[in-house]
Amino acid sequence: MATLADAISEWLRERVSDARADGVAVGLSGGIDSAVVVALAARALGPERVTPVIMPANSQTEDLEDARLVARSVGIDALEIELSSAFQTMIETLPSGTDLAVANIKPRLRMITLYHIANTNNLMVVGTGNKSELLVGYFTKYGDGGVDLLPLGSLYKHQVRDLARALGIPDRIIQRPPSAGLWAGQTDEEEMGLTYEELDGIIDGLERGDTSGFDHETVRRVEQMISRSAHKRALPPVFTLSKPVSMLEMA
Numbered sequence: 001m002a003t004l005a006d007a008i009s010e011w012l013r014e015r016v017s018d019a020r021a022d023g024v025a026v027g028l029s030g031g032i033d034s035a036v037v038v039a040l041a042a043r044a045l046g047p048e049r050v051t052p053v054i055m056p057a058n059s060q061t062e063d064l065e066d067a068r069l070v071a072r073s074v075g076i077d078a079l080e081i082e083l084s085s086a087f088q089t090m091i092e093t094l095p096s097g098t099d100l101a102v103a104n105i106k107p108r109l110r111m112i113t114l115y116h117i118a119n120t121n122n123l124m125v126v127g128t129g130n131k132s133e134l135l136v137g138y139f140t141k142y143g144d145g146g147v148d149l150l151p152l153g154s155l156y157k158h159q160v161r162d163l164a165r166a167l168g169i170p171d172r173i174i175q176r177p178p179s180a181g182l183w184a185g186q187t188d189e190e191e192m193g194l195t196y197e198e199l200d201g202i203i204d205g206l207e208r209g210d211t212s213g214f215d216h217e218t219v220r221r222v223e224q225m226i227s228r229s230a231h232k233r234a235l236p237p238v239f240t241l242s243k244p245v246s247m248l249e250m251a
Contacts, residue, residue: 004163008151009044015124015149016045022122023049025114027144028078030066032164032173033128033152039074039167040151041126047076051123055113057083057106066173073170079117083109107143115146124148132157132199136222137229138192145232156204157196194218 016024024041028034034052041050052074054067071078083106090105114125127147129139131154139145152160157178164174178188178196189195198214202222205211211219241248 003166005040005043005167008040012041012044012126012149012151016049019124019148020122021124023051023124024126024149025051025053025118025121025123026126027110027114027128028052028054028067028070029128030063030068030070030173031128031176031178032169033130033160033178034067035070035073035169035173036160036164036167037126037128037151038070038076039169042074042076043167047074050076051117051121052076052078053110053114053117054078054080055083055110056080057087057109059084066176069170070173073168081113083113104140104143107140108146111143111146118148126151127153129153130155130157130160132196132203133188134233135203135229136192136199136225137232138188139232141232156200158200193221 012024023045026034026038026041028038038050038052052067052071054064054071056064067078086109087105090109091102094105111125117123118125125147127144127150129144129147129150130152133139134150134153155163161174192199198218199222202211202214202219205214206219206223206226
C-alpha cells in the first residue's frame with residue numbers, strides 16, 4: 001500500500017523531472033521540517049541528487065549541531081556556508097530597521113545562497129514550509145518563502161511530526177522546540193502566541209466550519225493572521241488596463 005512518504009516522493013520526482021533539473025537544494029536548519037524534506041528528497045531522487053545547505057548566520061551552536069545530525073542520519077554530506085559576515089555587512093550597510101526587519105535579513109540571505117547554488121548546478125530549491133505556517137504567513141516573504149517546491153505545504157505541523165517518526169528522523173530533532181532561528185532563544189510558538197496544537201486545531205476547524213471547541217478571540221486572531229498574510233501566498237498583483245494606453249492620458 002502506498003504511504004504518504006511514497007506519495008510526496010513521487011510528487012517530488014515528477015516536479016524535478018518536469019523541470020529537467022538535475023536535483024534539489026534544501027536549506028538545512030536542524031529543525032523537523034527541513035529534516036523531513038531532506039529525507040523525502042533523498043528517498044525521491046537518491047542522496048546524490050540532494051544538496052542540503054547549512055547556513056549559519058550568528059546562529060546558536062545547537063542549531064549547527066542538529067543540522068549536522070540530520071545530514072548524518074540521512075547519509076548525505078551537507079554544504080556549510082557561513083553567512084554571519086554577510087549578515088553583519090547588511091546590517092552595517094542598510095538604514096537602521098526594526099528588530100523583525102533585521103532578523104528577516106537572515107532568511108533572505110539564505111534564499112540568495114540557495115538560488116546561487118541551484119542556478120549553478122541546475123537544481124530546484126525545495127522549501128520546508130508546512131500548512132500551519134503557510135496559512136498564517138509564518139514565513140519570510142522572499143526568504144524561506146522564496147522556493148520552487150513545497151512538499152509539506154498540505155501537512156499540518158503534527159502531521160509533519162508523524163511523518164518524521166515514520167522516516168526515522170532522530171528523536172532529538174522531533175522533540176526540539178520549533179524555531180526559525182531568527183534570534184537567540186526564539187521559538188515559533190512564543191512568537192505566534194499559540195501552540196501548534198492550537199493552531200492546527202483552529203485551522204482544521206475553520207476548514208470544517210466548526211471552531212466551537214476553541215476560544216473565540218484566538219480563532220478570530222488566527223482568521224486575521226490568515227487574511228493579513230494572503231499577499232505572501234500569492235504572486236504580485238498585476239495592474240490590468242481597461243482601455244488601450246493610447247486612449248488614456250499619461251498624467
